[in-house]
Amino acid sequence: xxxxxxxxxxxILQEGANSTLQCNFSDSVNNLQWFHQNPWGQLINxxxxxxxxxxxxxxxxTTVATERYSLLYISSSQTTDSGVYxxxxxxxxxxxxxxxxxxxxxxxVLA
Amino acid sequence: KAGVTQTPRYLIKTRxxxxxxxxxxxxxHRSVSWYQQTPGQGLQFLFEYxxxxxxxxxxxxxxxxxxxxxxxxxxxNVSTLELGDSALYLCxxxxxTGGTEAFFGQGTRLTVV
Numbered sequence: 001x002x003x004x005x006x007x008x009x010x011x012i013l014q015e016g017a018n019s020t021l022q023c024n025f026s027d028s029v030n031n032l033q034w035f036h037q038n039p040w041g042q043l044i045n046x047x048x049x050x051x052x053x054x055x056x057x058x059x060x061x062t063t064v065a066t067e068r069y070s071l072l073y074i075s076s077s078q079t080t081d082s083g084v085y086x087x088x089x090x091x092x093x094x095x096x097x098x099x100x101x102x103x104x105x106x107x108x109v110l111a
Numbered sequence: 112k113a114g115v116t117q118t119p120r121y122l123i124k125t126r127x128x129x130x131x132x133x134x135x136x137x138x139x140h141r142s143v144s145w146y147q148q149t150p151g152q153g154l155q156f157l158f159e160y161x162x163x164x165x166x167x168x169x170x171x172x173x174x175x176x177x178x179x180x181x182x183x184x185x186x187x188n189v190s191t192l193e194l195g196d197s198a199l200y201l202c203x204x205x206x207x208t209g210g211t212e213a214f215f216g217q218g219t220r221l222t223v224v
Contacts, residue, residue: 030210041148041199043215086154090210096167097209099144101154 002027002091006102013077013109021072021105023087030097031090032063034072036083037104043086046072077109113138115204115216123222129190132219136183136204142166143185144213145177148199157200160185161208192223 003026013019023032031050035043047054047061049070054061058077063070074081084106088099116135124130136143144167145157156169160179177187189196199220203213 031212033213035215040217041201041220042217043201045212045214048212088154088213092209096159098156098159098167098169099146099203099213100156101146103153 002029002089002100004087004089004100004102006085006087006105008105009103011105011107013107015077015079015109015111017077017109018073018075019077019107021074021085021107023070023072023089023102025068025070025089027068027091029065029068029089029091032065032070033088033090033099034061034070035086035088036081037086038083046085074107077107079109079111082107082109115202115214117200117202117216117219119219120217121220121222123224124192125224126192126194128192129188130192130221131186131188132200132202132221134185134187134202134204134216136185136202137214140204140206140214141183142205142208142211143179143183144203144205145185145187146201146203147171148201148218149195149197154201157187159208166208189221194223197221197223 034046051065084104088101142161144159159167179185201218205211
């Protein structure tokens with residue numbers, strides 16, 4: 001089946017720093033989402049981005065579907081950005097549709 | 112617009128028991144999917160329901176089942192609980208099936224003792 005890899009697995013930043021999180025996937029996908037999992041476990045939608053570039057405040061994302069990767073940029077990081085970031089790809093390669101999640105990037109922003 | 116509501120938030124059960132978790136999707140959404148999150152296996156797809164029909168099922172034993180009601184609310188049931196079923200169970204709501212954006216609830220944290 002399709003493989004989704006995220007890098008780096010762990011990231012520690014000083015407040016105010018910028019970062020780039022990467023998501024690589026092994027086959028063509030129908031769509032892609034980025035999530036931030038808060039300390040209570042909820043997955044917060046960041047971007048629904050099958051292709052192209054989107055921006056939302058200090059966050060932006062780019063997906064290049066033909067090259068099978070997506071990037072999440074966090075600028076001027078804040079302590080509230082800490083948590084785990086997941087990318088999930090939507091695929092129907094198995095005949096029916098489902099999301100496959102990467103293993104996540106654990107981000108810690110220090111004050 | 113209310114988000115995805117999962118109940119209960121926390122649950123402690125004994126091995127061998129069964130458990131039922133509930134998910135109310137965003138109003139107007141017709142697809143509900145369930146995922147299991149564990150430290151060892153990460154986030155794994157359990158199943159999807161759309162218009163009261165199971166559309167898709169992940170690689171989980173038959174002890175895991177679900178259903179969807181006419182108002183799109185969904186329940187999942189785990190019978191004969193095992194210690195390894197301890198996990199965060201997340202429900203996702205989508206307007207439609209097959210590629211629309213998914214919105215997740217806060218999850219139900221199940222502990223099996």
